Amino acid sequence: MLARRMPRGESRLARARLASGGFTLIEVLVTIVVVSIGLLGVVAMQTRAASVEFESYQRGQALSLLREMESRLASSRGVIDEFLAADLSSTDGSVHVGGGAAGEAGLLDCSGAPAGAKAQLCEWSRSLEGAAAIEGGSKVGAMIGARGCLIRVEPPQANALADVFLVVVWQGLQAGAEPPADSPAGANRCASGVDFGAGLRRGVSLRVLVPDLKLTL
Numbered sequence: 001m002l003a004r005r006m007p008r009g010e011s012r013l014a015r016a017r018l019a020s021g022g023f024t025l026i027e028v029l030v031t032i033v034v035v036s037i038g039l040l041g042v043v044a045m046q047t048r049a050a051s052v053e054f055e056s057y058q059r060g061q062a063l064s065l066l067r068e069m070e071s072r073l074a075s076s077r078g079v080i081d082e083f084l085a086a087d088l089s090s091t092d093g094s095v096h097v098g099g100g101a102a103g104e105a106g107l108l109d110c111s112g113a114p115a116g117a118k119a120q121l122c123e124w125s126r127s128l129e130g131a132a133a134i135e136g137g138s139k140v141g142a143m144i145g146a147r148g149c150l151i152r153v154e155p156p157q158a159n160a161l162a163d164v165f166l167v168v169v170w171q172g173l174q175a176g177a178e179p180p181a182d183s184p185a186g187a188n189r190c191a192s193g194v195d196f197g198a199g200l201r202r203g204v205s206l207r208v209l210v211p212d213l214k215l216t217l
Contacts, residue, residue, distance in 0.1 A: 051173050058143040059204065062168040065127055066206045069148065069166050072120045073208055080162050080210055082117030089150035089164065093189035097125035098147035099139075105193045124148060128168070143170035143202075149190035153207075162210040167203060175199030 073083065083089055088108065100107040110122035128148050133141030149167040156163035167190040169179075178201045179185040185203025196202075 054173055055202075058170060058172070058202065061141075061143055062146070062170060062202075062204045065124070065142065065146070065148065065168055066166050066204060068127060069124050069150075070206060070208055072124065073162070073164070073166075073210060076117060076120055077161070077210065077213075079117045083121075083150060083164070084152060084162055085117075088117055088121055089152050091152050091154055093149045093151050093167065093184070093192055096147045096149045096191040097121055098128035098191075099130070099142075099145055100147065100191075100194065106191065121150075143168075144173075145171040145194070145196060147191040147194060149184075151184055151189065157209060159212060160209045161212045162208070164208050164210075165205050166208055167205045169194075169196075169201060169203040171196040172200045172202045179203045 073080070076083065087095070089095055094106050095108060096106050097108045097110070102109075108118075108121060108125065110118075110125055114122045125148070128142055128146040130139035130142035130146070133139070147169050149165075149169075151165040151167060153163040153165065165184040167184045169185050169190050175197075176199055178187065178199060181188045183203075184190060184205040185201075187201060190203065190205075
């Protein structure tokens with residue numbers, strides 16, 4: 001049986017349809033690839049934005065906790081000498097409070113029933129641990145791994161009763177610039193024994209002078 005030959009015009013039309021179908025498939029594949037790349041870019045941007053937002057939130061929390069301790073110092077003038085004792089503060093950041101585990105070098109022991117200045121520091125420690133907000137049994141009211149220090153300046157400036165750097169350090173989400181190593185929040189000062197990871201140490205500090213209000217004749 002002889003094969004039926006297609007008229008010339010019909011043959012051209014069939015080849016055009018086949019070619020058209022092939023190009024359509026390629027275009028669909030290209031479109032899928034382009035859309036996928038675009039979606040990946042959107043996801044990456046959202047992840048980056050969430051990270052930046054959380055870093056900003058942590059810094060805001062840290063500044064709030066600095067102000068909290070500043071207020072505690074200002075209202076504890078009668079026991080200021082206790083804050084300056086070697087077991088509650090230091091000149092090199094070797095004593096700290098916050099979210100460390102028991103036995104961590106330099107971590108203030110807040111077990112028992114502390115009184116006076118130690119009670120104030122232990123209350124600050126609980127704030128640094130995030131006790132202000134609890135979700136699912138976890139403390140989430142503060143920064144990741146937050147620690148706080150009282151670093152004494154000796155002798156105090158202008159004959160003040162106390163000259164202290166209040167410092168808060170914590171762990172960031174992405175590697176970035178860290179505080180200078182020898183600054184109050186640097187790796188060589190507040191909670192120097194705590195390793196937050198390469199480029200992840202974050203910190204803020206505030207210098208507080210407690211003036212001597214006694215009149216001298």
